[in-house]
Amino acid sequence: MTWLMALNAAVALGSMFFGLVALFRPQAMPGRPLTSPGSQMTQPSEATTYFARMYAARAVPFGIATAAVCILLPSQAAIWLLAAGAIELLDAMVVASRNPREAAPPLLAVVVHIGSAVWLMTA
Numbered sequence: 174m175t176w177l178m179a180l181n182a183a184v185a186l187g188s189m190f191f192g193l194v195a196l197f198r199p200q201a202m203p204g205r206p207l208t209s210p211g212s213q214m215t216q217p218s219e220a221t222t223y224f225a226r227m228y229a230a231r232a233v234p235f236g237i238a239t240a241a242v243c244i245l246l247p248s249q250a251a252i253w254l255l256a257a258g259a260i261e262l263l264d265a266m267v268v269a270s271r272n273p274r275e276a277a278p279p280l281l282a283v284v285v286h287i288g289s290a291v292w293l294m295t296a
Contacts, residue, residue, distance in 0.1 A: 177289055178247045181254060182240035184285045187278075188261065189236025196229035228264075235260065251293040258286035 194201055199217040217225070235257070242253045265279035 174247060174293075177292070178243040178250060181250070181257075181285060181289050182243040184282045185236045185239035185243065185257060187236075188257075188264075188282060189233050189240075191278075192229040192232025192236065195225040196233070199225035231260070251290045254286045254290035254293070258283050258290065261286060 199222045239253050239257045243250050261279040261282040265276040265283065268279060269276035
């Protein structure tokens with residue numbers, strides 16, 4: 174079970190990392206104005222900056238908390254992992270509306286978190 178909690182902590186911290194990237198480099202996020210299809214924007218729009226900050230406001234503290242619960246309180250991790258999986262599923266749905274390929278990382282997190290929670294609750 175230790176490896177499972179370590180995997181979930183790593184996935185949660187990965188989500189937190191992308192939240193920090195969104196916070197400090199919002200131009201790395203998909204959004205308008207794009208210079209041409211598939212290119213990176215030179216300056217993020219106000220909406221892109223706003224949504225990057227909103228994503229970071231959720232991803233950073235929840236990623237830290239989920240990782241902490243997995244490491245420090247693994248017997249209580251199932252409910253946190255269900256919540257983390259639900260959040261990642263919503264993230265994937267938002268991202269897929271713009272670029273379906275970018276939904277792969279949050280969908281992988283969904284599989285890890287939800288699968289782990291189900292395993293913990295049935296084991």
